[in-house]
Amino acid sequence: MEQILPHLDSVFSIDCVLFGFDGKELKILLIERNEEPFKDWWALPGNIVGPDESLDQSASRILYELTGLRGIYMEQYYAFGDPHRHPQGRVITLAYYALIRLGGDKELRPVSNYAKQANWLPISDLPKLAFDHQKIYDKGLEKIKRRIKHQPIAFELLPEKFTLTQLQHVYELVLGKKLDKRNFRKKITSFGVLKELDEKQKGVSYRAATLYRFDKRKYAKLFGKEISF
Template sequence: MEQELPKFESVFSVDCVIFGFEEGVLKVLLIERNEAPYKDWWALPGYLVEPDEGIEEAAERILFEFTGLKDIFLEQLYTFGDVNRHPQGRLITIAYYAMMRLTGKKDDLRPSSAFVKKAFWHPVSDLPKLAFDHSLIFEKSLQKIRRKISYSPIAFELLPEKFTLTQLQNLYEAILNKKLDKRNFRKKMLNYDILKELDEKQQGVSYRAAKYYKFDRRKYNRQFHKELSFVKDE
């Protein structure tokens, strides 16, 4: 007769770090908590995983209940398991991150959970102190996209479908937190041959209207085997 193994309980949570970009400003999605501990504090959207659901399923559910956003591609970032990271006991957190266009999404923040007072896009450059170890989780995710942006075209996930080269450079500077040489940046981006120049220019601007471009994903996919070192040595 097979020996019955003792059951054990595991407590997991999911935290989501969602980046957006608007008017030259890199932002992260925060919630204002409506429960203890850390009631009234800003935090990342996150909560406990139900016993009968998978981790990815929980991430999608929690993000929707806490912010109203859905159909967001979430990529697993890191597992946080320090012993004293939660005042109520041992809690292991799986963090996810995503980058999304704010066009048409900014006003879609409608939390349905009683645990959340409101959700808000907050500038990364002026982040408040966050609940639990969420500041650490945020920093880990920011380091991740800073590394990834140097070899992957993830920046285009934050831009509108059509954009100017200035908007593209502003995004890279916001993520990397440093100024880039305009001439070198544009030359490098155009030399990769993954930008499609459109027959459109800015309208209603007081300065010289700039051309619009579009990310050519098909071209990028055809040459994905090449090492495209975006803004490297810039």
């Protein structure tokens, strides 16, 4: 904010907690570093913010480079700026989370040189993370726990057409607790943002469930009214 901007040896980066759901588990995308510091450690994907990039753009770019995906729901949630969080200098990092529906195995692209590999790992069994990335992850999970109670973000983790059981499963994974089936259905349908389709689940070896779709239009109309779980 000073008139003449002092030149400080400072860098900002973005680190992303990419949450993915494959129908069974909640996972995050981690990369195995190929460079010091923390060579061979697992870390959150991140990068330096380019000089003409907005923060959101930068986050989208990181995601795109690793997964080839665009148009994914991302949200900035905190800045981590401990002076010593990076051993090689002052790096303030802005944390983003993303919510991604995983289907097949096409959500990974060849990694760039600073990583040996990238992998979706289940959050129930994460390795030790480089830098302060555990803290960043923890806060990210906390954020989506809070947010899923009030905003329709669960749908971002599901395919466009989904069953109520799948939806419930997402809530249970994120909130970390079991929910009652009947009560869940009563509540989620009472919001009036689900459109029941004339279509059934396919490829299951038991009674197929009805498919639903999230109705963005109806949701937009609700604006102002809080959803609450």
